[in-house]
Amino acid sequence: MEKRTQFPVGWLPYALVAPQLAITIVFFVWPAGQALWQSLLVQDAFGTHTEFVWFENFDVLFADETYIESFKVTAKFSALVAGFGLSISLVLAACCDHVLRGAKAYQTLIIWPYAVAPAIAAVIWAFMFNPTVGILAHGMQLLGYDWNHLLNSGQAMTLVVVSALFKLIPYDFLFFLAGLQSIPKSLIEAAAIDGAGPIRRFFTIAFPLLSPTSFFLLVVNLVYAFFDTFAIIDAATAGGPARSTTILVYKVFHDGFRGMDLGGSAAQSVILMAIVISLTVVQFRFIERKVQY
Amino acid sequence: MKIKNICFAVVASCAFGAGSAQAATEIQWWHSMSGALGERVKEIADGFNASQSAYKVVPVYKGGYADSLTATIAAVRSGKAPHIAQVFEVGTATMMSGGKAIKPVYEVMTQAHEKFDPKAYMPAVTGYYTDTKGRMLSMPFNSSTPVLFYNKDAFKKAGLDPNKPPVTWDQVEETATKVRDAGMACGYTTGWQSWVQLENMSAWHNQEFATKQNGFGGLDTKLVFNTQLLVRHIAKLSSWVKAGLFTYAGRSNQPEAKFYGGDCAMLTSSSAAYANIKKNAKFQFGVSQLPYYEDVKGAPQNSIIGGASLWVMAGKKPAEYKGVAKFFTYMSSPEVQANWHQKTGYVPITKAAYELSKKEGFYEKNPGTDVAIQQLLLKNPTKDSKGIRLGNFVQIRGIIDEELESVWAQKKGPKQALDDAVERGNVELRKFERANKPGKH
Numbered sequence: 001m002e003k004r005t006q007f008p009v010g011w012l013p014y015a016l017v018a019p020q021l022a023i024t025i026v027f028f029v030w031p032a033g034q035a036l037w038q039s040l041l042v043q044d045a046f047g048t049h050t051e052f053v054w055f056e057n058f059d060v061l062f063a064d065e066t067y068i069e070s071f072k073v074t075a076k077f078s079a080l081v082a083g084f085g086l087s088i089s090l091v092l093a094a095c096c097d098h099v100l101r102g103a104k105a106y107q108t109l110i111i112w113p114y115a116v117a118p119a120i121a122a123v124i125w126a127f128m129f130n131p132t133v134g135i136l137a138h139g140m141q142l143l144g145y146d147w148n149h150l151l152n153s154g155q156a157m158t159l160v161v162v163s164a165l166f167k168l169i170p171y172d173f174l175f176f177l178a179g180l181q182s183i184p185k186s187l188i189e190a191a192a193i194d195g196a197g198p199i200r201r202f203f204t205i206a207f208p209l210l211s212p213t214s215f216f217l218l219v220v221n222l223v224y225a226f227f228d229t230f231a232i233i234d235a236a237t238a239g240g241p242a243r244s245t246t247i248l249v250y251k252v253f254h255d256g257f258r259g260m261d262l263g264g265s266a267a268q269s270v271i272l273m274a275i276v277i278s279l280t281v282v283q284f285r286f287i288e289r290k291v292q293y
Numbered sequence: 294m295k296i297k298n299i300c301f302a303v304v305a306s307c308a309f310g311a312g313s314a315q316a317a318t319e320i321q322w323w324h325s326m327s328g329a330l331g332e333r334v335k336e337i338a339d340g341f342n343a344s345q346s347a348y349k350v351v352p353v354y355k356g357g358y359a360d361s362l363t364a365t366i367a368a369v370r371s372g373k374a375p376h377i378a379q380v381f382e383v384g385t386a387t388m389m390s391g392g393k394a395i396k397p398v399y400e401v402m403t404q405a406h407e408k409f410d411p412k413a414y415m416p417a418v419t420g421y422y423t424d425t426k427g428r429m430l431s432m433p434f435n436s437s438t439p440v441l442f443y444n445k446d447a448f449k450k451a452g453l454d455p456n457k458p459p460v461t462w463d464q465v466e467e468t469a470t471k472v473r474d475a476g477m478a479c480g481y482t483t484g485w486q487s488w489v490q491l492e493n494m495s496a497w498h499n500q501e502f503a504t505k506q507n508g509f510g511g512l513d514t515k516l517v518f519n520t521q522l523l524v525r526h527i528a529k530l531s532s533w534v535k536a537g538l539f540t541y542a543g544r545s546n547q548p549e550a551k552f553y554g555g556d557c558a559m560l561t562s563s564s565a566a567y568a569n570i571k572k573n574a575k576f577q578f579g580v581s582q583l584p585y586y587e588d589v590k591g592a593p594q595n596s597i598i599g600g601a602s603l604w605v606m607a608g609k610k611p612a613e614y615k616g617v618a619k620f621f622t623y624m625s626s627p628e629v630q631a632n633w634h635q636k637t638g639y640v641p642i643t644k645a646a647y648e649l650s651k652k653e654g655f656y657e658k659n660p661g662t663d664v665a666i667q668q669l670l671l672k673n674p675t676k677d678s679k680g681i682r683l684g685n686f687v688q689i690r691g692i693i694d695e696e697l698e699s700v701w702a703q704k705k706g707p708k709q710a711l712d713d714a715v716e717r718g719n720v721e722l723r724k725f726e727r728a729n730k731p732g733k734h
Contacts, residue, residue: 046390048391049730132542132550
């Protein structure tokens with residue numbers, strides 16, 4: 001029988017978690033509560049008159065075409081970011097795993113961009129792609145391709161996806177590489193003796209064994225695309241042209257802090273909150289169980 | 294012993310520091326002027342502080358216009374507002390709806406018994422910031438108006454007279470065509486498209502932009518800029534995009550780089566771009582009046598301003614307001630204004646400063662710098678040309694930008710885009726009206 005140690009319950013455990021609880025309450029629960037409350041109010045910018053309106057802000061929001069559009073933009077953006085992020089970094093990791101000489105140098109170079117702050121990464125890319133002075137835009141114009149992400153929504157989306165990937169790939173790469181290196185050599189060697197080529201070995205052995213890592217990264221990448229790319233959007237396109245890169249989190253900022261529509265902005269963040277909660281539930285309830293470890 | 298000495302010194306210096314701060318009443322001034330403009334702002338504050346000892350104005354840079362407006366609002370909500378806040382023109386309605394949060398400038402001046410003559414100011418400048426009774430709500434600070442910049446060297450190359458810039462939009466078209474045929478990639482570009490091509494084009498042709506005197510008359514205003522004139526104008530520009538005469542290069546001042554970089558031969562943008570163009574252009578350039586349509590009756594009327602004004606926040610002590618009033622008087626003096634105008638390219642806020650600059654021979658030495666003022670003074674502002682005051686104007690400008698971009702990308706027709714902009718903009722106006730019911734304080 002398992003032996004369990006029992007501690008007498010006193011004040012100590014509560015005192016030990018108290019700081020963590022205090023931080024959670026002050027920085028998470030309280031602001032979230034305020035957002036919930038604010039989402040039920042209509043208020044002018046200075047807060048001189050306030051009216052409690054129940055769910056009017058939500059009604060307005062869902063009647064707003066641009067909000068629905070922002071959902072679509074977010075879906076497209078996060079699918080592109082997560083899709084390309086996972087596949088490119090997996091290819092890079094698989095290649096790096098096979099490199100014999102100078103592997104550390106490759107790894108270091110690939111991980112490097114992770115140290116760049118998102119806003120700076122976006123400014124770098126936006127500058128290189130700037131239709132007037134950008135070196136890449138200039139190069140493309142020389143090749144006869146008219147690059148102007150200020151006007152072309154597809155190009156603007158490309159720009160923010162590239163900037164986001166620049167930051168994301170190193171992170172994914174690290175996890176994939178670690179995952180690949182932890183696969184037992186004996187399995188790979190056995191498959192090699194049975195006559196499986198490198199590609200076959202990758203798809204039948206390495207890839208399935210990486211599935212926990214992949215699912216973890218999928219959720220992390222989605223969260224990244226949903227929330228952490230704010231700085232990139234703000235610095236590179238400011239949501240334009242014609243809202244084609246206005247993702248949900250950018251719209252919250254724009255409506256709240258540029259448009260001073262506090263109630264509407266709070267309602268949007270409440271909806272975002274619900275999305276995060278459901279993403280987390282999905283991750284723990286369904287995906288984690290189905291993944292083969 | 295040594296420690297004791299240090300302690301004494303620290304205490305003494307603290308006491309002294311506090312003492313000297315108490316002697317002069319401190320006045321916080323939040324602004325958005327970065328770089329060289331920020332230095333000019335400091336110059337004005339320093340000049341005022343040196344001119345007397347009772348008050349000390351402390352300018353604080355609070356980020357760009359949008360950021361500093363957000364900061365000001367947050368400060369008001371937490372009871373830590375500055376005395377003076379610089380707010381851009383599209384934030385005017387937001388500030389006015391602040392009600393108890395702000396103190397109108399005319400009130401500040403009369404309560405402080407400061408000599409104050411609203412007529413000394415330029416009507417086209419102050420008009421933007423006065424209420425329907427003609428009372429000044431905020432103090433204009435940095436104001437500019439759109440003008441036409443053109444590349445004289447490019448004109449010469451295309452066989453055009455560099456001293457005869459186009460006056461009407463039809464002439465702009467001819468000129469752009471000739472310049473393009475002479476091998477230039479871009480004939481014309483524009484900064485601040487909503488401000489220049491819609492807001493100013495309406496005023497310049499004395500046409501209504503929004504009902505209720507462009508929003509001055511109440512929050513229940515409606516946008517009406519989908520007029521024949523503007524549809525025609527946007528259609529013209531759109532056809533220029535197709536013909537390669539007009540290149541769109543961004544919503545704010547980014548297109549200016551296309552001009553001084555030598556890509557575009559003509560640019561309509563803020564007159565305050567002058568300094569930057571002068572610094573960067575490696576060619577001769579000229580400044581000229583905003584083009585117009587000659588078949589529209591009454592055109593050109595007068596153009597309207599952009600820029601920012603200084604708002605006084607409520608809830609301060611009377612002594613502090615006295616200092617604010619004294620500072621405004623100092624700031625409006627012809628010398629200070631002329632200096633600010635000549636160094637920055639913004640228009641002076643008083644007529645006396647304009648006269649002074651004239652007397653000093655500034656415009657002869659710097660041809661083109663008076664175009665903006667002449668445009669503003671061209672005629673007495675009418676109800677349609679004294680300015681535009683809309684709630685949620687930041688969003689409305691964003692909507693206009695989006696709709697215009699879809700025209701330039703040839704995704705929408707000009708009429709459709711302007712109709713949509715009006716419809717979507719009106720939703721924003723109703724939202725603002727809903728959150729700021731007048732008289733419901």
